[in-house]
Structures are given as C-alpha cells and as structure tokens.
Amino acid sequence: TAGEGAATTCANPTRTLTGGSSDVISLAAGETVLLTGGAFTGGVAAFPQGSVLCVSPSASFAPPYANNASGTLVVQSQGSAQLPWLTVSNGFQLINAGTTEGQGLTAAGTARLENTADGTLRFPSGLALNSQSVLINAGTATTGSLNVSADSTVINTGALASNGSGVALNGELDNSGTLTIQQYLTASASSRVRNSCTIAVSAGWAAAGSAVNQGLITLGSDYLNNTGTLSQSTEGQISGVSFANSSDGAVSGFGGYRFTGNTTNFGTFSGDSATSPIAFYDTTQTGTGIFDTPSGTITHTVRTPVIIDPDRVPSGCSNQPAADSADLYVYKTGPAAVTIGGQVTYTVTAANIGPDTAAAATVTDTLPASGLTGVTASGGGTVDGTTVTWQAGDIEAGTAVSYTVTGTATAVGTLLDIASGTSTTDDPTPANNDGSADHARINTVVTDPMPVNNPPVMADQAFVTQVDRKVFGQLAASDPDTGQTLTFSLPADASEGALNASAEHGEVMLAPNGLFEYTPAPGFAGRDAFPVQVCDNGTPVLCAQATVTVTVEPVAVDYTVTTESGIPETIDVTQNDRGITSAPVAVTQPTHGTLTTGEGETFLYTSDADYTGPDSYTYRICSISAPDVCDEATVRILVLPRRIPPIVGDVHTTTLEGVPVAGQVPVSDPQGERVVTRLGVAPPHGTATVTAQGAYVFTPDAGFTGTTSFTVIGCTITAPPLCDTGTVYIEVTPSPSPSPTPTP
Incomplete structure (x- = not known):
C-alpha cells in the first residue's frame, strides 16, 4: 500500500531535522526529510512532487503555509500535524497514521488522502476532492462540508463523518464502514453510491445518480429520487420521513423501505422478483395502498411492516468477520469397463478447496443396485447394503482424503456408482459434492471381452490475464474411447491427488474436471507455464500431458498532470501502473514541449517557452522476461502560466x-x-x-x-x-x- 511504501521511505531519510524550529522548510524532488523530537512551526517554501516530509512519533508539525504542495506528507503513529487551509497540487499525498487536523483542504490536482486504521483525520472547514483525487479512510475521519467531483472517489471502511453543510457527491462513494452526514446528501447525475454497511444522514438525500444499497441507510427527513436509479439487495433497508420517486426515477431490487411521512411515486418502482417482492411500509398510510400518491409503474412491491434495527451490523460491513466457508469437492475414479468376474475398484476423493477447514466431514459412496458383490471398503468405511460411509473428520483447506471400494462384477450390464460428501462448515457450492455432478458418478460397462483402451488427447493451451488478477480456465481434452471419464492433475503431484502446485511465477489450483485457477505472483508480468496431465479410467489407465501457458499483461493507466509553463515537471507514471516491468518508454512525443528521461523510472517534461494549454504523449511498459508483453497509456498535461511567490x-x-x-x-x-x-x-x-x-x-x-x-x-x-x-x-x-x- 501507499502507507507501507511511505513508512519504508521514512525509515531511510535523506535529511533529518531535530529538536523543533520555526525556520522555513524547503524540500527538493527526490528528497525525504524527517522531523523528529520537537515542534516545527515554520512555513514550507517548496514541497514539489517526488519529495517526502515525514512527521515522526516524537514530532509535531504546524506550518502557517505550504507553497505548491505536490509532495507526500507522512504523519506516523503518535505524530501530529496542524495544517492551514491547503490547496494542494497534482501528485500530493497525505498518509496519516497519527493525528492530522487542518482548517480545510482543496485538491486542485490529482491527490491521494489515506487515513490508516489507527489514524485520526479532521478537516472541520471542509474537504474538496477534484481531478481524480481519492480519499481512503480506514480509521476515524471528520470533515466539514465534503465535495467530490465527478472523477474523484471516497472509499470508507472506517468511521467517516461530515459535520458541515452536507455532502455534494458528483463522483463515487464506496462505503463498507460507518458514514455519518449532519446535513443533506446531494448526489448528482454523475454520482455512484455503493453502501454495504451503514449510512446515517441527519437531513435528507437528493438523488440523481446511481445507488446500490446492501446495508442500512437512515435519513432524518426526506428521500427525493429525481432522475436516479436505486437498487437494494435482500438485506438492504432505507428509512426516513417522506419518500418521493419522480417520473424519471427508477427503484428496483429487493429489501425494505420504512417512511413516516408523505410518500409519492411517479416513476418506476419495480422489484426484481414476484416471489421476493420489495417491502414498502408507510407508517401513516391509513388505506390499503402502498403510497399516499401511487402513480407511475409499481410491480413486485407489497405493503408490509418493515422493522429497522439501528444496531444491526450488515453482513457487508468491513469490521464483521466472515463466516467460515469450505468448498468440499467430492469426485471419484473407477474403470470404464470390466469383464464378468473382474474386480471393480472405485477411488473416492473428498478435497477441500477452502478457504477454511471442512469440519466433521462425512463421505458416502452409493453402490450399484445390483451386479456387484463381495464389497469391501478401505479406511474404516462401513458397508451397509448399497451404501458405504466414512467419517472423515476435519479436512484442512488445500488437502484431500481418498478411500477405495472394491467388489466383483457378476453380470453383463452397466454399474452406476455415485460419491457424495458433507461437512458442518458452510459450503458455497454444494453441487460439486452432492453426487449430481459428472465427476462424482462412474458408469462401468461389464462385458465379456476386454476392449482395447486408447490414450486421451490434449493439446497445449494458452490463457491471458493482467497483473495481480487471477485467471480461471477450463482445460480441454478428449478421448477416442466412448464412455470414459477424464481426470486432470498436475503431473508432479498426480500420485498424491494434490490440488495445488507452484508455477515459476505463480500458484496453480487444478480440479479433477479440468477447471483451474492460476494466481500470478504479486507484480509479475510476462509469461508463465505449468504442465498438466489428463488420464482416462480405462484398463490400463492411459494419460497425456500438455503445457498451459499464461500471459500476464502489465497494466499502464492513463495519467493526468498539471504543471507551469517553462518549469521542468517530473512525471512518475509508475505510481498508477501495475506490474514489475522495464522502465517506461515514450511511444509518442508531446506537441508543445520536450520529454526526456528523468531519475529512476520517471519522465521529465518541459513545456515550450510561454506555452499554456493541453499537451500529451503516450508511453509503453513491458515485461522484463517477455519484452513483447506490453501495455500503453496516455499522459495528459495541462500547462498553466508560471507563478512566482511575492x-x-x-x-x-x-x-x-x-x-x-x-x-x-x-x-x-x-x-x-x-x-x-x-x-x-x-x-x-x-x-x-x-x-x-x-x-x-x-x-x-x-x-x-x-x-x-x-x-x-x-x-x-x-x-x-x-x-x-x-x-x-x-x-x-x-x-x-x-x-x-x-x-x-
């Protein structure tokens, strides 16, 4: 994270100021200055992009001004900063693990404000996010008014409160913590709200954008849906005084609504399911209708009491531990064909794909109704008529248990054997262990002669993903013999039935049906490969091998920067890009300036003399190990007139x-x-x-x-x-x- 990277930088400063001072501080690009052991009250004359100012646990920082703040301010745990009203420039970052309070802050360029889980952040006079700026709060944050532009984002997993004139939302709000708003929440047509925990608004909510609620929203007055869309999950609930859905508004989904005042609908109010309709409760409605003014389109909605529990913690809240889950995958192998009087051996495997332990697992094998005699079971299995049962106990994530069932075929025909399993831990995909899937069912044809078995066929296969993104794929193979079951495995572990293995640059999880999950190593970009094996269930068992190649593409992200005419600007495009790559290379040159290579992996851009206006260039990043695996992005530059201090x-x-x-x-x-x-x-x-x-x-x-x-x-x-x-x-x-x- 940005916080971890800054902590590393602060541990190795290029300059340390000790004992406190009222002297003016000036930083240079690439410099890290550590304040320690006292109070620092002087102004900041220069704070360029690429510089880092660290406030240690033993220091306090209270500058009366900070010129052109574009660098990174790190307030470490137990450190403190008292800031004036700041208008920060492009590239500014605040990483707060201590206590930071400012009169207010306006992000005039792309800025990133990160308040860690232990941090306390306060801007009592207001906070304005512009130009792709982002506020990430995992701790306790308080603002006055909060203004979010259309290209800016607020991500809250902690406790965030707006105690000023309200929240003006034009961009994105993603809340999985607790959000408290003293006045109105005004969301424009470009706004996007996603709530999976709790939002409490003392006044009302005027909505014109899109909103998805999976948690609890309480309003002190009205909800007005002008031109917006609102959808709730079955867990979502909204309460307030008055409710108004305009003719251009649309409400869908599930969940419950409880309002105590006037309710009107002129737009679309339609639940997603007739069997699970939206519950709407107007507590002052004396008739049998749903709304006081029921116009527009109303479907899949019923009037029924809705109880709002203010102490409820929705399941999407970030501070709520997830329940244990274990995907128990039960599959079996056995012969596709035997001759009369031949021995039939089935292998039943119960594998826990995870993520948690499958507790008190039971494995069951349902035998053919007839045609199989003298049945025995390994591993302490109990044979009772046509059923074999094993008490497998706890199966740890990423491990498997296997058992065998053996009998003698007595007649020509087809023997159907079915394996299944259960555990007391919640299973997200029971269809892969209830015996209904093909991988849990074996048909064995009993004949007089022994047919000739042919090996399966599998070609090399390729898949594509991006840096730090898993790829899920289905391996393809075929068998010239009909009626056979193919089982996929990783050759090095095939004899042990393991599901996990390491590729050179990632981790592989392969299911017996050929479904695999590949997770690249963090930051890896390039090509990785791993071998796979597929075997039939003929006699003898025959196998084929192939290589799976995964291309992991780096991700170059468009970047926006603001500079002044004639002043060299260091542009670090890698802060938004993903992947360990070679240094970025310019593909096209800017039209109104010069571009050279800066220190490290940066570009140095200088506009033409006296030029102001837009400019741009494109660059490319490529994998180090596979130079043809690349991505490109555009850097957009806004050149402003140069300003000089008084x-x-x-x-x-x-x-x-x-x-x-x-x-x-x-x-x-x-x-x-x-x-x-x-x-x-x-x-x-x-x-x-x-x-x-x-x-x-x-x-x-x-x-x-x-x-x-x-x-x-x-x-x-x-x-x-x-x-x-x-x-x-x-x-x-x-x-x-x-x-x-x-x-x-």
Whole structure:
C-alpha cells in the first residue's frame, strides 16, 4: 500500500531535522526529510512532487503555509500535524497514521488522502476532492462540508463523518464502514453510491445518480429520487420521513423501505422478483395502498411492516468477520469397463478447496443396485447394503482424503456408482459434492471381452490475464474411447491427488474436471507455464500431458498532470501502473514541449517557452522476461502560466524603552498579484500587530532594552496562495535620564 511504501521511505531519510524550529522548510524532488523530537512551526517554501516530509512519533508539525504542495506528507503513529487551509497540487499525498487536523483542504490536482486504521483525520472547514483525487479512510475521519467531483472517489471502511453543510457527491462513494452526514446528501447525475454497511444522514438525500444499497441507510427527513436509479439487495433497508420517486426515477431490487411521512411515486418502482417482492411500509398510510400518491409503474412491491434495527451490523460491513466457508469437492475414479468376474475398484476423493477447514466431514459412496458383490471398503468405511460411509473428520483447506471400494462384477450390464460428501462448515457450492455432478458418478460397462483402451488427447493451451488478477480456465481434452471419464492433475503431484502446485511465477489450483485457477505472483508480468496431465479410467489407465501457458499483461493507466509553463515537471507514471516491468518508454512525443528521461523510472517534461494549454504523449511498459508483453497509456498535461511567490522584505528600526514604534514592511509581487500580510512569529519581548497591508506597530515590554524581532508573512490571494516571510528587527534603547534641576 501507499502507507507501507511511505513508512519504508521514512525509515531511510535523506535529511533529518531535530529538536523543533520555526525556520522555513524547503524540500527538493527526490528528497525525504524527517522531523523528529520537537515542534516545527515554520512555513514550507517548496514541497514539489517526488519529495517526502515525514512527521515522526516524537514530532509535531504546524506550518502557517505550504507553497505548491505536490509532495507526500507522512504523519506516523503518535505524530501530529496542524495544517492551514491547503490547496494542494497534482501528485500530493497525505498518509496519516497519527493525528492530522487542518482548517480545510482543496485538491486542485490529482491527490491521494489515506487515513490508516489507527489514524485520526479532521478537516472541520471542509474537504474538496477534484481531478481524480481519492480519499481512503480506514480509521476515524471528520470533515466539514465534503465535495467530490465527478472523477474523484471516497472509499470508507472506517468511521467517516461530515459535520458541515452536507455532502455534494458528483463522483463515487464506496462505503463498507460507518458514514455519518449532519446535513443533506446531494448526489448528482454523475454520482455512484455503493453502501454495504451503514449510512446515517441527519437531513435528507437528493438523488440523481446511481445507488446500490446492501446495508442500512437512515435519513432524518426526506428521500427525493429525481432522475436516479436505486437498487437494494435482500438485506438492504432505507428509512426516513417522506419518500418521493419522480417520473424519471427508477427503484428496483429487493429489501425494505420504512417512511413516516408523505410518500409519492411517479416513476418506476419495480422489484426484481414476484416471489421476493420489495417491502414498502408507510407508517401513516391509513388505506390499503402502498403510497399516499401511487402513480407511475409499481410491480413486485407489497405493503408490509418493515422493522429497522439501528444496531444491526450488515453482513457487508468491513469490521464483521466472515463466516467460515469450505468448498468440499467430492469426485471419484473407477474403470470404464470390466469383464464378468473382474474386480471393480472405485477411488473416492473428498478435497477441500477452502478457504477454511471442512469440519466433521462425512463421505458416502452409493453402490450399484445390483451386479456387484463381495464389497469391501478401505479406511474404516462401513458397508451397509448399497451404501458405504466414512467419517472423515476435519479436512484442512488445500488437502484431500481418498478411500477405495472394491467388489466383483457378476453380470453383463452397466454399474452406476455415485460419491457424495458433507461437512458442518458452510459450503458455497454444494453441487460439486452432492453426487449430481459428472465427476462424482462412474458408469462401468461389464462385458465379456476386454476392449482395447486408447490414450486421451490434449493439446497445449494458452490463457491471458493482467497483473495481480487471477485467471480461471477450463482445460480441454478428449478421448477416442466412448464412455470414459477424464481426470486432470498436475503431473508432479498426480500420485498424491494434490490440488495445488507452484508455477515459476505463480500458484496453480487444478480440479479433477479440468477447471483451474492460476494466481500470478504479486507484480509479475510476462509469461508463465505449468504442465498438466489428463488420464482416462480405462484398463490400463492411459494419460497425456500438455503445457498451459499464461500471459500476464502489465497494466499502464492513463495519467493526468498539471504543471507551469517553462518549469521542468517530473512525471512518475509508475505510481498508477501495475506490474514489475522495464522502465517506461515514450511511444509518442508531446506537441508543445520536450520529454526526456528523468531519475529512476520517471519522465521529465518541459513545456515550450510561454506555452499554456493541453499537451500529451503516450508511453509503453513491458515485461522484463517477455519484452513483447506490453501495455500503453496516455499522459495528459495541462500547462498553466508560471507563478512566482511575492517578496516580503526585512525592516530594521529603533525605539526608546517603553515607546511603541510603527512602520511599513516592504511587500511586492513580481506578477502584480495582491498580497495580504499577517503576523508570523510574535516578538519575545513585546507585542506586535500587523495589518493586511503590511503596516505594523510594535510595543516593547516594560523595562526591556536590547534587540528583539518578529516575522511577517505575506501571501497572494490567488489560490493556491504563494507566500514569503520577512523579519522586523527593533533596537530598544534606554530612555535618556532627566536633566537635573538647577540650583538657585
């Protein structure tokens, strides 16, 4: 994760500041600065992309400003940061495992805010996510107003609260934690809401986008569905005061609704199933209808009491442990044909595909109704008429138990033998162990002569997936002999019946019916291969082998960056890409600038002089081991006019003991922007006031003489603001002694 990578970076800083300071901090791209052992209250003059500022557990960080924040701020566990209102630039990252509080934050470029499970994050004045920004909260996060643009995302698995003017959602909200909103939730047509845990809104919800609810949503007032779509699972529930579904609104799915005020429907309100309709309960409805105003289309919906349990923890909540699950896969092998008087041996295998232990497993083999005598069973199996039973006990995930049943064929015909199994652990796919699947049923033809057996046929096969994505496939094979059952295995483990094996760059799980799951090693891109074997159940058993090749493609992701005209911009495209690959290579060049190779695996882009506007180029990443396995993406660049910070000059002045002194701090801006000044570090031996125009008044402490100083901070009013710090030095001299009174 980003948090783990930043922790590693902070463990090896390039520069360490110790003991606290009010000095201005300036970082360079590629530099990691660690703050430790004190309070740091100076401004941040430069915080470019590619730089990292770490706040250790023994440090606090409270800058009055941070110019063009594009780097990574890491607040470690027990560390703290007190931030001003920030407008952050493209590439900014905040990784908080301690306590971070800011007045507010606006993401003007692509930004990533990550609050870990132990972190506390607060923006009481508001948070605005723009330009593909993302908030990932696993801990405790509180904001004022929350604004999410159409291309931005909020992912909450912890506790997230908006205590301001409400949430304006234009992008995506994925909630599997607890989300609390004091005012309205306003979701535009581009919004996407997915809730699998709990959302509590003190006011109402105005919906125009898409929403899927698998958990619990409680509203303090109304739900208004303007042009949106709302679907619930059977577990989903929504409660509130009034309900209104407009003529362009659509409600579907399952679940329950409970409202205590006026309810109207002018759009489509249709459940997905007549046998499991939507339950809608208007507690003030005195008639027999579902809504106070029932217009539009209403199907598969009934009026019935809906009970809302506010303490219910939906099954999709991230903090709820999943119930144990074990996929017990029961299959068997046996001869396709025998002659009369020949011995018939069936092998029954119960394999646990996982993920948990299959507890108290029972394996059963149902014998042919007739034609098989002298039946015996291995492994302590109990033979009772036409049934053999084994008490297999607990079967661990990824392991299997096998038993044999032996008898003598007595007549010409077909012997049908069926294997099945159960356990007390929940089984997600009982169809592969209840005896209904082909792999659990063996038909053995009993004849007089012994037919000649031919080997099965299987060709090499290929599959494609992407980095860090599993691939599921079905192996293909055939047998020239009719009526035979083919069993697939991994050759190295075929004699042991194992289901798992390691390929050179991944893990393989193969079922006897040829269905396999391949999981590539984390980050691997290229080609991997593993051998497979297929055997028939003829006499003798014959097998064929083949090679399965899996191509794991890297994933290059389009990237958006904002820069200033004429300023070199380091672009790290690999932060969004997936896969261990060779360095990215430019495929096309930008139209309005130059592109060179930067440090590490970055590009260095510099726009043409005085150019502003859009620009772009494409790049390619390829597997190291298989250079022809590649992917391409586009980097889109927005070139903005270059901005220069203002200049706040120093002042040297004098005054007499106890006498206030006033003056003007020289302030200018190279680009003519308006600059607002304020007091920075207060004087230690007096008091000072500073106006927004740079005028100051200093009053020395009573009895103080000597030299003292205070700082003045000047910032542009254009967002994001640029700042500078000046110092006023005052020499306080003793008051002159009064002249003696003349003697008459």
